[in-house]
Amino acid sequence: MATPELQQTLAKSAGFSGTSLHTGEKASLKLHPAPVDHGIKFKRKDLQDEPTVDAKIGNLKTVERATTIGEGSVRVHTVEHVLAALSAMGVDNAIVEMDANEPPIGDGSAQPYVDLIRRAGLAPQEAARRFFNVREPMHLESKSGALLVLLPSDEFRISCTQAGPNHRFTQYLSVEITPPVFEREIAPARTFVYYEEVEPLMEKNLIKGGSLENAVVLRGDAVLSKEPLRFTDEFVRHKILDIIGDLALVGSRIRGHLIAVKPGHAANAELALAIGKEQARCDMLALPRVIPKDNGGLDSEEVMRILPHRFPFLMVDRILSFNEGGTKCVGVKSVTINEPFFQGHFPGHPVMPGVMQVEAMAQVASLLLFKLAKTTSRIGYFMSADGVKFRKPVLPGDTMFIHAELTKSRGERLAKAKCHCVVNDAVVSEGELMFTFLDK
Numbered sequence: 502m503a504t505p506e507l508q509q510t511l512a513k514s515a516g517f518s519g520t521s522l523h524t525g526e527k528a529s530l531k532l533h534p535a536p537v538d539h540g541i542k543f544k545r546k547d548l549q550d551e552p553t554v555d556a557k558i559g560n561l562k563t564v565e566r567a568t569t570i571g572e573g574s575v576r577v578h579t580v581e582h583v584l585a586a587l588s589a590m591g592v593d594n595a596i597v598e599m600d601a602n603e604p605p606i607g608d609g610s611a612q613p614y615v616d617l618i619r620r621a622g623l624a625p626q627e628a629a630r631r632f633f634n635v636r637e638p639m640h641l642e643s644k645s646g647a648l649l650v651l652l653p654s655d656e657f658r659i660s661c662t663q664a665g666p667n668h669r670f671t672q673y674l675s676v677e678i679t680p681p682v683f684e685r686e687i688a689p690a691r692t693f694v695y696y697e698e699v700e701p702l703m704e705k706n707l708i709k710g711g712s713l714e715n716a717v718v719l720r721g722d723a724v725l726s727k728e729p730l731r732f733t734d735e736f737v738r739h740k741i742l743d744i745i746g747d748l749a750l751v752g753s754r755i756r757g758h759l760i761a762v763k764p765g766h767a768a769n770a771e772l773a774l775a776i777g778k779e780q781a782r783c784d785m786l787a788l789p790r791v792i793p794k795d796n797g798g799l800d801s802e803e804v805m806r807i808l809p810h811r812f813p814f815l816m817v818d819r820i821l822s823f824n825e826g827g828t829k830c831v832g833v834k835s836v837t838i839n840e841p842f843f844q845g846h847f848p849g850h851p852v853m854p855g856v857m858q859v860e861a862m863a864q865v866a867s868l869l870l871f872k873l874a875k876t877t878s879r880i881g882y883f884m885s886a887d888g889v890k891f892r893k894p895v896l897p898g899d900t901m902f903i904h905a906e907l908t909k910s911r912g913e914r915l916a917k918a919k920c921h922c923v924v925n926d927a928v929v930s931e932g933e934l935m936f937t938f939l940d941k
């Protein structure tokens with residue numbers, strides 16, 4: 502592993518002003534540096550006491566056409582473009598100070614905010630960045646037809662399909678999101694709207710600041726804008742921009758590949774919420790937990806007195822407990838990066854081999870059978886494994902709980918045990934194992 506990536510803030514403050522989209526009034530925005538672990542916070546300079554709103558998914562309020570966050574009665578609207586620029590350009594900590602309830606819309610893209618970050622410059626900080634590493638696929642489908650699938654990947658990549666009404670303006674693009682790629686390929690893409698959708702808003706005067714200078718309007722097959730299209734596939738690029746901005750509310754950088762079909766703010770926010778939940782769950786599990794001793798289980802020495810297995814083949818650290826009848830037990834195995842099999846399975850991508858999990862089940866089941874038979878004069882041989890399923894990957898740092906339950910014992914010679922392994926409260930593998938006993 503490389504040295505950890507450091508958090509960054511802005512080297513100095515920088516600001517600009519323009520029109521706000523919804524009120525049509527003048528608004529100014531200033532970016533300021535902020536300390537380590539501060540995250541991105543919006544500051545309403547126009548309100549008494551200058552309250553701040555944390556750019557966190559827990560503060561999400563509405564996703565109607567744009568993303569609104571708030572705390573208490575304070576709201577900040579249309580945060581996605583400035584958040585996208587900060588996140589993708591590598592700013593982890595900043596204060597976004599505004600004298601209005603939304604940022605100046607600029608040209609409808611993230612370009613003005615990127616220019617601002619460029620003017621302010623970046624400054625590294627003495628703390629590691631926080632990442633959300635996608636462990637296993639997550640997916641969601643919304644009623645509006647959005648489909649989002651997040652897959653494990655070492656890089657943050659977005660593959661997006663945008664499709665308008667009646668399949669008009671269907672576009673596809675797949676890009677790895679890095680600062681240079683964002684600046685060149687994504688940031689300049691402008692907001693676009695379908696005429697039939699904005700017409701009622703215009704009539705109600707809800708988008709006073711909206712004009713052909715800050716949005717591309719699609720009417721039928723016609724593209725209406727002051728400036729020609731910046732990319733032939735500008736619309737899918739803007740969709741990617743919005744995704745980056747909405748997912749910035751997660752607060753950590755994402756290592757994963759997002760496949761997004763017909764995304765929108767509502768679906769993006771739903772995914773950000775799901776990521777936040779998953780992250781909170783993993784944080785909880787990362788807390789050290791005390792596993793009681795003297796619970797009638799077996800410590801490592803007792804395990805080794807019964808099992809002949811030794812390093813690197815001993816796959817049980819301890820037996821936590823047996824049930825009253827002695828027909829069930831739970832063993833534990835701390836899976837560390839030092840396990841020899843990780844070196845080759847696989848280089849750069851360590852995953853515990855499924856067969857090693859079956860071996861762990863067999864060893865725990867053997868300990869259970871030994872406890873029942875109360876003799877060391879016979880030796881149990883592992884004969885078969887049925888219904889073996891590997892459901893989730895087991896990774897370095899995981900604590901694997903191995904459950905075994907005796908289901909059938911035919912005479913003195915044969916026994917069957919139902920086993921499963923659990924990591925992070927989820928079953929990762931399961932199988933039914935059969936043993937035969939022979940005299941030593």
Ligand SMILES: [Zn+2]
Nearest residue numbers: 581692739743
């Ligand atoms: Zn947008």
